[in-house]
Amino acid sequence: MIKPIKPLQNLKRRTPLGWLQLSHDQGRMLVAIAGIAFADILIFMQLGFQNALYSSNTRLHQAVDAELVLISPQARNLINPSSFSRRRLYQAMNLPEVESADPLYLRIATWKNPQTRKDTSILVVGFNPQKPAFTLPEVNQYLDEIKLPDTLIFDRAARGEYKEAIAQIEQGQAVTTELERRNVKIDGLFTIGASFAADGTLMTSDQNFLRFFPRQQAGSINVGLIQLKPDADPLQVQQTLQAYLPNDVKVLTHQEFIDFEKDYWAKNTAIGFVFNLGVAMGFIVGVIIVYQVLSTDVSDHMAEYATFKAMGYRSSYLLSIVIEEALILSLLGFIPGVGISFGLYALTRNATNLPLYMTLLRAGVVLMLTIIMCILSGGIATRKLQAADPADIF
Numbered sequence: 001m002i003k004p005i006k007p008l009q010n011l012k013r014r015t016p017l018g019w020l021q022l023s024h025d026q027g028r029m030l031v032a033i034a035g036i037a038f039a040d041i042l043i044f045m046q047l048g049f050q051n052a053l054y055s056s057n058t059r060l061h062q063a064v065d066a067e068l069v070l071i072s073p074q075a076r077n078l079i080n081p082s083s084f085s086r087r088r089l090y091q092a093m094n095l096p097e098v099e100s101a102d103p104l105y106l107r108i109a110t111w112k113n114p115q116t117r118k119d120t121s122i123l124v125v126g127f128n129p130q131k132p133a134f135t136l137p138e139v140n141q142y143l144d145e146i147k148l149p150d151t152l153i154f155d156r157a158a159r160g161e162y163k164e165a166i167a168q169i170e171q172g173q174a175v176t177t178e179l180e181r182r183n184v185k186i187d188g189l190f191t192i193g194a195s196f197a198a199d200g201t202l203m204t205s206d207q208n209f210l211r212f213f214p215r216q217q218a219g220s221i222n223v224g225l226i227q228l229k230p231d232a233d234p235l236q237v238q239q240t241l242q243a244y245l246p247n248d249v250k251v252l253t254h255q256e257f258i259d260f261e262k263d264y265w266a267k268n269t270a271i272g273f274v275f276n277l278g279v280a281m282g283f284i285v286g287v288i289i290v291y292q293v294l295s296t297d298v299s300d301h302m303a304e305y306a307t308f309k310a311m312g313y314r315s316s317y318l319l320s321i322v323i324e325e326a327l328i329l330s331l332l333g334f335i336p337g338v339g340i341s342f343g344l345y346a347l348t349r350n351a352t353n354l355p356l357y358m359t360l361l362r363a364g365v366v367l368m369l370t371i372i373m374c375i376l377s378g379g380i381a382t383r384k385l386q387a388a389d390p391a392d393i394f
Contacts (some may be wrong), residue, residue: 019328021297029329032293036370037340038287043366044341044358046278051362052354054262054272056195059355061123061258063134063192064104068241069257070224070249071147075263079123079197081106083221088249089224092241097232102131103221105209108198114165114177114186122158123198124179126209133225138190139203145187146205152179153188158200159353176199180212194353195235196271224249283373290329290377295323298381319382326378330370337370338363 060078070092072082089101105126110119127133129143142153154175156166165175166189175186179202192201210218228237234253242251252260266272342358349356 011142019324019366021325025297026121028293028296029332031361032329033333033336035289035293036286036329036374039282039289039373040334040366040387041341041344042282042285043279043369044337044362045344046232046275046282047362048341048345048356048358049354050272050275050279051359052356053196053265053275055355056193057197057265058258058261059192059195060123060201061135061261062131062136064225064254064257065133065135065227066225067228067232067254068226069252069254070101070245071252071257071260072222072225073248073250075222077197077252077261078223079108083222084224084249086219086243087223089221091245092224092226092264095237095240097228097237097240097245099227099229100131100225100244101227102128102133102225103206104223104225105169105206105213105216106132106222107209107213107216109178109180109212111274112178113160113162114175115161115163115338120160120199124152124209124212125201125203127203127225129205134203136192138188142188142190146203146208148185148187150184150208150211151183151187151191152184152202152208154186155192155194155201156189157193157353157389160199171333177375182212184212193355196265212360220371235315243376256363276378276388283369286370286373287377287380290326290374291380293329294325294378294381298322319379322378322382323375326374327371330367330374333374334367334370338366 057078070084070088072084074082077081086103092098092101107124108121111122112118113120129147132140132143134140139153145151146153147151154162154166156162156171165186168175169186169189177184177186186202190203194200204212206218210216224238226241228234230291238253246252260263265356338358345356348354
């Protein structure tokens with residue numbers, strides 16, 4: 001017969017003093033749970049907005065159909081891409097591993113909402129329809145349509161009032177409006193979504209793009225898309241291209257192109273800092289709230305703790321009681337926090353079209369932060385308890 005492990009027996013026999021002390025004053029416990037839930041909601045929203053920032057601003061990058069990408073060294077991000085000579089694409093084609101090299105044009109433009117007739121900003125993307133630039137089936141099915149003069153396709157997930165216009169396009173009817181004071185026709189739909197940088201996206205052919213923006217020279221491109229032959233090694237070709245081409249272009253892998261955008265928003269704008277600061281502030285708020293509750297609880301039961309010390313219990317045992325309270329509070333506060341955050345995510349997603357979703361990884365991270373937050377508060381709250389002398393209390 002296998003004998004039970006002694007520590008487990010001790011754990012089963014242990015009186016749940018932490019829970020008993022918390023549940024004794026239910027009002028105080030509810031205040032603590034509400035405070036922890038509030039701190040968790042702050043953290044969830046900041047992490048959610050931060051992830052939505054990165055996801056929304058890199059969705060176009062992720063859909064790019066290229067193993068390698070050429071950009072200007074002066075490029076800040078996709079919305080501010082700068083430009084370089086199209087000759088670099090022709091030079092890249094000299095490498096035997098390169099299958100194709102095509103330009104991508106981008107510009108933030110003013111267009112007239114076909115439904116409200118109000119001016120708004122939108123990202124316009126131009127590419128060669130003979131060589132699909134994106135892995136988006138909805139875009140690729142309209143390659144023949146965007147070859148027609150002044151014809152574009154529209155992002156149905158754009159931010160703004162477009163329901164009537166989208167319904168009209170879905171019924172097979174073209175919608176006319178103005179882009180950069182030029183009459184244009186919207187003849188199809190695709191889905192990318194709004195971002196922090198643009199309310200939506202329009203796509204068209206490179207020839208149409210140059211008509212819309214006559215100051216953009218055909219030989220001055222914003223992004224170069226390099227497709228390799230099936231047996232080519234992207235990393236090796238990247239090194240070869242970087243050494244072969246002049247230093248007025250940078251050669252990035254597809255993942256580096258995505259990370260390039262993320263790094264811009266995280267390190268070169270105030271937005272990334274603000275979200276990180278928001279997470280830190282939520283954590284600090286939680287620590288303060290839990291500390292106040294546990295510190296008050298310790299003070300109210302100082303005589304009982306002194307009795308335990310007089311009976312020979314060590315400070316570590318008394319600390320375990322407070323840590324038990326902290327763990328219970330962290331779990332009870334996390335449950336309403338994650339539940340309310342689910343609702344706020346859905347509300348924000350519907351209002352802004354930003355990709356704000358709850359993930360298991362994020363929930364796990366916030367749960368760990370909540371546990372650390374509460375344990376830290378418990379440790380601080382027991383400092384005066386560890387230094388207390390039973391003789392001073394009685």
